[in-house]
Amino acid sequence: xxxxxxxxxxxxxxxxxxxxxxxxxxVPPLDDEAQRTAGExxxxxxxxxxxxxxxxxxxxxxxxxxxxxxxxxxTKITPPDPDVPQDAEAAAFFxxxxxxxxxxxxILLAEGLAKRRFITAGELFPALIKQLRFRLRGAESHEDIxxxxxxxxxxxxxxxxxxxxxxxxxxxxxxxxxxxxxxxIDLASMHIAAGQQVWLVSATPVQIGQALxxxxxxxGALGTVAEEEDGVFTGRLVGDILHGPGKRHAVAALAAIQxxxxxxxxxxxxxxxxxxxxxxxxxxxxxxxxxxLRRHAREAGWAIREYxxxxxxxxxxxxxxxxxxGVVAVACGMVRLMAKREKFHV
Numbered sequence: 001x002x003x004x005x006x007x008x009x010x011x012x013x014x015x016x017x018x019x020x021x022x023x024x025x026x027v028p029p030l031d032d033e034a035q036r037t038a039g040e041x042x043x044x045x046x047x048x049x050x051x052x053x054x055x056x057x058x059x060x061x062x063x064x065x066x067x068x069x070x071x072x073x074x075t076k077i078t079p080p081d082p083d084v085p086q087d088a089e090a091a092a093f094f095x096x097x098x099x100x101x102x103x104x105x106x107i108l109l110a111e112g113l114a115k116r117r118f119i120t121a122g123e124l125f126p127a128l129i130k131q132l133r134f135r136l137r138g139a140e141s142h143e144d145i146x147x148x149x150x151x152x153x154x155x156x157x158x159x160x161x162x163x164x165x166x167x168x169x170x171x172x173x174x175x176x177x178x179x180x181x182x183x184x185i186d187l188a189s190m191h192i193a194a195g196q197q198v199w200l201v202s203a204t205p206v207q208i209g210q211a212l213x214x215x216x217x218x219x220g221a222l223g224t225v226a227e228e229e230d231g232v233f234t235g236r237l238v239g240d241i242l243h244g245p246g247k248r249h250a251v252a253a254l255a256a257i258q259x260x261x262x263x264x265x266x267x268x269x270x271x272x273x274x275x276x277x278x279x280x281x282x283x284x285x286x287x288x289x290x291x292x293l294r295r296h297a298r299e300a301g302w303a304i305r306e307y308x309x310x311x312x313x314x315x316x317x318x319x320x321x322x323x324x325x326g327v328v329a330v331a332c333g334m335v336r337l338m339a340k341r342e343k344f345h346v
Contacts, residue, residue, distance in 0.1 A: 051252040051280070058256075061249030064239030065257060067225030068206050075257075076197075077213045077220045084195050089261040091219070092191040093251055093277060094184065095269035096202035096209060099287045101179045102308075105204040108179075112171035118164070119155050153226055157235030161228045165207050172211040180216075183307040184287060187268070188218060197258065201251060201267075201277065203243040222250045248276035272296065 044055040051058065069075050080086055096105050113119045156164065188198045200209040200221035209221030225238040240246040255262050266283040267274075272292035278284035286297040286304045297304050 047252075050256075051248075053249065053252055057245070057249050058252060060240040060246070061251070061253035062239075062257075064225060064242060064246070064250040065222060065253045067227075067238035068210070068220070068222050071206050071225060071228075072210050072220060075220070077210055078217050080195065080197075080219075081192075084193065086195040087264075089259065090191075090194075090264040090266075091197035091199060091255075091258070091260050092188065092265065093199050093201045093267040093281070094188060094218075095271065095274055095277075095287075096200055096204055096212065098270040099268055100181065100184050100200065100212070101176050102181065103179060105176060105202065105208055108175050109168070109171055109205065109208055112175055113164075113167060116167055116170075118159070118167055153233075153235050153237060156226055156233040158232055161231050161233060164205075164233075165211075168205070168207040169211045169214075172208065172215055176208075176212065177215055181288075181307045183305070184268070185216060187305075188216070191266070192217070192219075197260075199254065201242060201247050203241055203246070222247075222254065244273050245276045247274060248280055251277055251280065269293070278302075 047053050047055050047058040053061075094100055097103065110119065191198050197219040198213075199219055200213050200223075202209050202221070202223050204223050206221060206223030206225050209223040213219065213221040222242060224241045227234045227236040227238045240249055242250055251262075251267075254260070255265070262280055263282040265281040266285060267278050267281040268285045268287050269278055270286070270288045270293065271290055275293070275296065278286075284297075284300075284302050286293050286302055288306060288308050289297060289304060294304060296302075
C-alpha cells in the first residue's frame with residue numbers, strides 16, 4: 001500500500017472522476033496522447049497491484065464511497081476519541097444483516113416506510129417476495145439483485161431526501177437497535193477502544209447504515225447510494241450496489257482514501273456472498289455464518305463466532321414458516337381483491 005499510497009489516495013481529491021484524477025493529479029500536463037495513455041496505465045497498475053481490481057471496478061467503489069460521504073456530509077460520522085491513541089492504518093468492516101442486527105434491514109426499512117406512508121403496501125409486496133426467496137434459498141440471484149435495485153430506486157424517485165433520512169433515523173431507533181446483537185456491538189467497541197475505525201458495509205440504503213453508525217458511535221457506513229438532486233432522489237444509482245463484489249470495490253476505495261492497510265484490517269459477515277470483502281483483509285471473521293460460509297471459514301481457518309442462542313434458531317424456523325404463510329396470505333388477499341373488482345366492473 002505504501003508504494004502506491006499517494007497515487008491512490010488522490011482519488012479522494014478527484015471525487016472519483018477518473019479523467020480528472022489522471023489529468024489533474026497523476027501525470028500533468030497531458031497534452032500528448034502518449035502521456036495520457038501512460039497515466040491511465042500507471043493508475044490501473046497501482047490499483048491492480050494493490051487490490052487486484054480493474055480501474056473500472058475501483059472507480060465504482062470510489063463513486064460509492066464519495067456518495068456515502070456526500071450523504072453524511074462528512075468523511076466520518078463519529079470522530080475518533082481524542083483521548084484514544086489512533087491506529088491509523090487499521091479498521092474493522094461489519095456487514096449489517098444477521099451480523100449486526102437480526103434479520104433484514106431492508107425489510108425492516110420497507111415495513112417502516114410503508115407504515116409511515118412513504119411507500120404503499122403494494123410497492124412493498126415485491127420486496128417481501130424477494131426476501132422469501134432469499135430465506136428459502138439462502139442466497140440471492142443476480143436477477144433478484146438487479147430487479148430489486150431498480151425497484152428500490154423507482155420507489156424513492158422524486159421523493160424528499162431529508163424526509164427519508166429522518167424516517168431512517170426513526171426506524172433505526174424504534175425497530176433496529178433492539179434487534180442488534182450486543183456481542184457484535186461489543187466487538188465493534190473493542191476496535192474503537194483500540195483506536196481503529198469501524199465501518200458498516202451493507203447493500204442496504206446508505207441512510208440506514210449511517211443512522212445505525214450514528215446511533216452506535218461507529219466511524220461511518222457505506223451502503224447503496226441513490227443519487228439526489230435539488231433535495232429529491234433522481235431514481236439513479238451512485239457507484240455500485242454494495243452486494244458481493246460491490247463491497248470489495250467500496251472497501252478498496254475507502255482503504256485508499258483513508259490510507260488503511262488491509263492486512264491490518266478485520267471484516268465480519270454472516271454470508272458467503274461477502275467472501276470478496278472477507279478475503280481482502282488480514283483478519284476475516286464469520287459471525288452467525290450461513291452453511292456455505294461456515295464450511296469455508298473452517299477450511300480456511302478463519303474465526304467463527306455464533307451469537308444466535310438455540311432458542312433464537314428455533315424461533316427463526318418458526319418465523320420462516322410465518323413469513324411463508326404471511327406472503328401466501330397477502331397474495332391470496334390481493335387475488336381475491338382483484339377478482340372482486342373485476343366482478344364489480346362486469
